[in-house]
Amino acid sequence: MSHTLLVWLVGGVLLVGAGLATTLLPRWRERGQEHRTAWSTARAAIDSATVSRDAAATRVPEAEQLLARAELIAAGRGGASAARAAAEHAREADGLWRTNQ
Numbered sequence: 001m002s003h004t005l006l007v008w009l010v011g012g013v014l015l016v017g018a019g020l021a022t023t024l025l026p027r028w029r030e031r032g033q034e035h036r037t038a039w040s041t042a043r044a045a046i047d048s049a050t051v052s053r054d055a056a057a058t059r060v061p062e063a064e065q066l067l068a069r070a071e072l073i074a075a076g077r078g079g080a081s082a083a084r085a086a087a088e089h090a091r092e093a094d095g096l097w098r099t100n101q
Contacts, residue, residue, distance in 0.1 A: 031080075038083035039074075045090035046070050052097035063096035 049067050070089035073082050 035080050035083070038080040038087070042070070042074060042083040042087040042090065045087040045094065046074060049090040049094040049097070052094045056097045056101055058100055060096050060100050063093040063100075066090070066093035066096070 046067070049063075049070070053063065053067060066089045070086040070093065073086035073089070076082065
């Protein structure tokens with residue numbers, strides 16, 4: 001194989017690699033940011049529901065089940081969709097406790 005062909009092959013591979021990196025890196029960063037934001041929101045919703053549970057004068061079994069489900073999902077450490085589900089369960093539980101005060 002001649003040196004010229006080898007140089008062109010290496011240059012082509014580097015060019016394709018750089019194009020892939022330029023395309024995929026922002027997507028990976030965005031996905032990571034979305035994941036961190038979703039879990040931060042979920043943890044805040046769970047904490048808020050926990051405070052509402054502690055402040056409630058009466059027991060609300062449905063709200064306790066929703067909060068337990070949210071905590072179980074959070075313990076599983078899934079993706080952004082799992083975080084959104086956990087946050088939704090926690091918000092529903094928080095709303096139930098707030099309406100029963």
